[in-house]
Amino acid sequence: MKIRKKTRVVNIGGVAIGGENPIAIQSMTNTDTRNIEATIAQINSLEAVGCEIVRVAVPDEAAARAITGIKKGIGIPLVADIHFDYRLALSAMENGVDKLRINPGNIGSEQGIREIVAMATERDIPIRIGVNAGSLEKEILIKNGGQATPAGMVASAQRHIQILEDAGFDNMVVSMKASDVRFTIESYEQFSKSYDYPLHLGITEAGILRSSAVKSALGIGYLLLNGLGDTLRVSITGDPREEIEVARDILSDIGLYTGRRPRVEVISCPTCGRTEIDLIGIAEEINKQLRTVEKNIKVAVMGCIVNGPGEGKAADIGIAGGKNKAVLFKKGEIIKSIAEDEIISVLMDEIEKM
Template sequence: MFDRTKAKVIRIGDRCIGGDYPIAIQSMCNTKTEDVKATVAQILALEAAGCEIIRVAVPTMEAAEAITEIKKQIHIPLVADIHFDYRLAIAAIEHGIDKIRINPGNIGSVDRVKAVVDKAKAYHVPIRVGVNSGSLEKDLIAKYGGHVTAEGIVESALDKVHLIEDLGYDQMVISIKSSDVMMCVKAHELIAAKTDYPLHVGITESGTLISGNIKSAVGLGIMLNEGVGHTIRVSLTGDPLEEIKSAKLILKTLGLRKGGIEVVSCPTCGRTRIDLIGLANKVENLVQNYDLDIKVAVMGCVVNGPGEAREADIGVAGGIGEGLLIKKGEIVKKVPEDQLLAVLKDELDHWNK
């Protein structure tokens, strides 16, 4: 186990990570950053969903210049993702970015890295040092048996960190990622024992909603439960809003975050006489709009429903064309099936009033 509170505190815009600050949820826009209107619209939607730090790609000078206008219209820290051109990193900093993400190995010469570091230092902009398994240096692959290893990823990342430290800067966040879940876990365990910089954790290229969520939940669940990680991104091939929902649920399930309604539902069986699958999905979508720290149960039958929902704050259970409203295991109302969702919504609207 690791003590995440011992990590160095890094300020990103008006938010801090590391130390005993809460684990921050991140995502990345899939809009073209040059399209300010579309990018701002997506960021505002992500903010409303619970995103706390947002990253945008900066592949062109036009994208770097768009940062100024984007920053005026959003309310969470903005991170610039830079891959190769050090001039884009410098421009992003000059246009008001809150953090930059670079792999110094891709930037080029030490002089170019120094130019970025000097600019970041002057503007008090932290650097996220990112190393992915897919971009590991050939000499480190050779050193560790001719293939990518957790040890090689960690060595690569720490080499970059030491380079930036040697250039006189220590405002860094480390990100090491792999699509191999257990390799990613091992790499984070290794690096957590070697550095006190805050760690950005996630499973990169994890896949679509189903595979991506499962791989991310397993990998992040292990790491976070061991005390590793200070900010997270669930990388999914899909709408970035889904990343936020998944990240919130992972943190809540591990007890690392409070707030937000948790939905529990039964898997259905031969006793089910209502459209439980449809109802459960509607309930899950409904509760996204409430900042209540409660549990809602959606049960398929009136035989076991009340008992199974006993640990929930409120729940519904289906019958034949009708359903029950349940509070703390006690039946309080019977309504037609088509009114169940509306009745539940009314209860949530007036919760604690």
């Protein structure tokens, strides 16, 4: 792994990113922001599985006003996602948001930008410039034959950054998202050669769970392994809690989940013709029940006795299947035999004792 690029430190509602700070995990709600109760409930469910910063859409004034109520019911920093109307950014800040996600080039007049900058400076509220391949400015696309390119992404970011810097503002985070993995990687790499603003990583419009997990692991993982990135979001069409779990897995599997709340790592085999228990169902249920368990342990769920205890030696505890039963083992040592219908309850009881 390459040495991490040291970027500027930006404080988002008490969570510092950039510099040597941990890479923060983000998500975005899919509730109607104006429904304060539902939005609070979803944010708290996201925090429970490890979300550290959360974003909400602010399409109108009612959503901006809802921020006050939402902030009272949550414990993590709140980001307002705003397009086209600078007045919504002002209202979001007045109502206590911790960070803005805007594109200065499409948010309003120069005077509107100056009003945003003045309030953001006064309240120490950072701004993320979010460049997306699907919404590049027409003039940039024309220069590149009507096509989005990594160079065009960088040019767009430069334009937005210049607007804020000209207004005397540099408390910024930048993202360069596309749905294509290589395109995204090249955009971030080109941008990072010229700037030291913290980078928010992500593959946008990545699809449902399987597609997004693969694309995000490749794109975000590659960038992190090459020393780039200060915060990330895994974009999934579905339950946003899955975004957090995939993000945690990416960080954990490349050794960057240190200093966080404890988490259980589950390893399981792909099954084969020797499997004589419902390993898939057992593994899915174990993963589900361990979602919010905070322990620094590794749990193995293996299909048969041939490889079970051996492959699971690195695990703290696990099971290996037999015919309608399984053996429970700890650190590779077999402890006892369990009937198939008791595997989940016995394993969870043993984990609880650890």
